[in-house]
Amino acid sequence: GEDVExxxxxxxxxxxxxxxxxxxxxxxxxxxxxxxxxxxAGLQLLxxxxxxxxxxxxxxxxxxxxxxxxHLSLRIADTQTxxxxxxxxxxxxxxxxxxxxxRGTSLIVHP
Amino acid sequence: xxxxxxxPRHLVMGMTNKKSLKCEQHLGHNAMYWYKQSAKKPLxxxxxxxxxEQTENNSVPSRFSPECPNSSHLFLHLHTLQPEDxxxxxxxxxxxxxxxxxxxxxxxRLTVL
Numbered sequence: 001g002e003d004v005e006x007x008x009x010x011x012x013x014x015x016x017x018x019x020x021x022x023x024x025x026x027x028x029x030x031x032x033x034x035x036x037x038x039x040x041a042g043l044q045l046l047x048x049x050x051x052x053x054x055x056x057x058x059x060x061x062x063x064x065x066x067x068x069x070x071h072l073s074l075r076i077a078d079t080q081t082x083x084x085x086x087x088x089x090x091x092x093x094x095x096x097x098x099x100x101x102x103r104g105t106s107l108i109v110h111p
Numbered sequence: 112x113x114x115x116x117x118x119p120r121h122l123v124m125g126m127t128n129k130k131s132l133k134c135e136q137h138l139g140h141n142a143m144y145w146y147k148q149s150a151k152k153p154l155x156x157x158x159x160x161x162x163x164e165q166t167e168n169n170s171v172p173s174r175f176s177p178e179c180p181n182s183s184h185l186f187l188h189l190h191t192l193q194p195e196d197x198x199x200x201x202x203x204x205x206x207x208x209x210x211x212x213x214x215x216x217x218x219x220r221l222t223v224l
Contacts, residue, residue: 035215042201042215044113044156060113088154097142097205098167101154 002026006089006102012109018076020105022089025070029091032065034074046074046087070077076107084109090097116218117202123222124192132187132219134202141207141215143185145177147220148199160185161207182193192223 003025012018016092030051033053035043046068049056049063056063062075074085086106090099115136124130137142145157159167160179174196176188185202199220203213 033212039218042113042115042117042217043203045212045214046213051220098156098159103151103153 001050001091002100003089004031004089004091004100006087008103009106009108010080011020013108014067014079014081014109014111016081018079018107018109020072020074020076020087020089020107021072022072022102023070024072024091025072025102026091026093026100028093028095030094031072031092031099032063032072033088033090033092034061034063034072035090035101037088037104039085043088043090052073079107079109081109083107084086113214113216115202115214117200117219119219120217121220121222123185123224124189125172126178126192126194128192129188130191132200132202132221133185134203134216136183136185136204136216137215138204138214139206141182142205143179143182144146144203144205144213145185145187146201146215148201148202150198156199158187161174179196181220189221195221197221197223 033048034046060077086104089102092099147155152184158177178186199218201217201218
C-alpha cells in the first residue's frame with residue numbers, strides 16, 4: 001500500500017526558515033496535504049497542493065512538489081516559537097477517499 | 112476552530128467501564144471518520160461513515176462500536192477496553208467521501224487503567 005515517510009525531528013532557530021520534507025510512494029497521488037498538530041490538539045489543515053502543481057505559496061508557507069521524485073516539502077519562512085508543533089504530510093490518490101499520513105515531524109523552534 | 116467538536120477532551124476509564132466519545136461537526140459535511148493516534152505510530156483510520164452509512168471498518172476490535180445517528184454526529188462506544196487502547200482519538204469530517212479535505216476535531220485523550 002501507500003507509504004508516506006517523514007523525518008521525526010527538526011530543530012531551527014527563531015527567525016530562520018524551516019524545511020520539512022516528505023516522500024510518498026504512490027505515483028497516482030493526486031492530493032498532498034500538510035497538517036499541523038499543536039500539543040493537546042487535533043490536526044489543523046495548513047495547506048494542500050494538487051499533483052499538477054509544482055509550488056503553492058500562502059503567506060509564510062511554501063509547498064514544493066517534485067512529482068518525479070515523489071517528494072513534497074513545506075517551507076516556513078521566519079519561523080516563530082508558535083510554529084513549534086508536529087507537522088504531518090498526507091497523500092491521497094484520486095481513486096481513494098482516505099489519505100495516508102506520515103508519522104509526523106516534530107518542529108522545535110529555539111531562541 | 113475547525114467546526115468539529117469532540118467531547119470529552121479527556122477520559123480516564125477502567126477496563127470494565129463503558130463510555131462513549133462524541134463528535135459533532137457544524138460544517139454541513141456528509142462524511143465522518145474516527146482515527147486513533149498512538150505515540151510513535153502513524154495515524155490509524157478506524158471507521159468511516161458516509162451519509163450515515165458505515166463504509167469502512169479498518170479491522171477494529173469489537174470493543175469499539177461506532178454510531179452515526181445523523182450526518183452531524185458520530186459516537187464511539189467503548190467497553191472492556193485494554194490499556195493499549197490508551198491514545199488520542201480524533202474525529203474528522205469531509206464534504207463527502209470523495210472530497211479531499213478532512214477537518215479534524217481536537218481529539219479525546221483516553222487513558223485506560
